[in-house]
Amino acid sequence: MTTGSSEETAHDRVYRSVRVALVSGQYAPGEPLSIRTLCKEHGVSATPVREVLRRLESDYVLVRGANRALTVPKLSVRDLRDTQRLRSAVEGLAAVMAAERANDEDIAEIETLYADMESALANGRVDQYLGLNWAFHKRVYETANSDLTLHIIENLWLRSGxxxxxxxxxxxxxxxxxxxxxxxxxxxxxxDALISRDAEAAEAAISADISDAAEELVSALKAAHDAKLEDAIPLEIIA
Structure with missing residues (x-):
């Protein structure tokens, strides 16, 4: 018989795993999350998995899709631009605080993640790069030493990841x-901005990263829509 404490532990473990998968792009927009698959992946019963999915739905991370399955939402271009603006504001602030508060150990760990990202991208390892990309950003924002700011950032990444x-x-x-x-x-x-403790440059780098990625994504989604590929963008909100 499974105890309440073990079920709670399973819930936390599955919850963290699904969140990491979402922020690192392991799930695609419109993709349903299978209870059976998650149970098999994590070696748990259906109960904690259902609780996790309902929790993510209540956080507006998942939506009801076909057959009422909980699904990664497809965002409109307007939604994506709103998320970009929010991310730029909050993550830019976190980068400022990180530059002000970083120590040598922080810098060394971020440097290692950057080198690993370069290697993964150069060798075409998409999944590894996506995981490292989130790890790099998260480590920068952890350096800001603000749990509230990091929580807000993670919730925004759940939508954009x-x-x-x-x-x-x-x-x-x-x-x-x-x-x-x-x-x-x-x-x-x-x-480089963190190494030189340049808060303004750190903010600018993060904001530019978010902005460039968002513009490239919007262009790709519009091209897919114009080519009449899958309906990734609601027709009524293109710009």
């Missing part, structure tokens, strides 16, 4: 060194 995969996949498929360099330039600028 599923849209990161096509951008990274395109960068990997595109053999152009220029495109790959562009995808990492802002991360390097952020790291």
């Amino acid at each position: 599923p849209y990161l995969r096509p951008l990274v996949a395109n960068a990997v498929r595109d053999g152009s060194d220029t495109r790959r360099t562009r995808s990492m330039r802002h991360h390097r600028d952020c790291l």
Whole structure:
């Protein structure tokens, strides 16, 4: 018989895992989350998985899709732009605080994550890069030493994370060194700003990273819509 405490532990473990999967782009917009699959992946009963999915629905992270399955939402362009503006404001502030509060250990860990990102991107390892991208950003924001700010940022990434995969996949498929360099330039600028404790430059680097990715994503979604591919964008909100 499963005890209440073990069920709670299973709930927390599945909840953290699904959140990490969402922020690192492992789920695609419109993709349903299977209770059976999550149970198998985590070796738990259906009860904690159902509780996790309901919790994510109450947090507006998941929505009811076909057959009322809980699904990663497809955001409109307006939603994506709103998320971009919120992320730029909050993550920019976190970058400022990180530059003001970073110590040598923080910098060393962020440098290691940056090097790992470069290697993953150069070798076409999309899943690894996506995980490292979130790890890099999270480590920067942890350096700000503000639990509230980090919580807000994680919730915003839950909405934007599923849209990161096509951008990274395109960068990997595109053999152009220029495109790959562009995808990492802002991360390097952020790291350099932290090393020099330049709060203004750190904020600018993070804001530019978010803005460039958002504009590239919106362009890709509009192109998909114009080509009459899958309905990733609600027709009534294109701009």
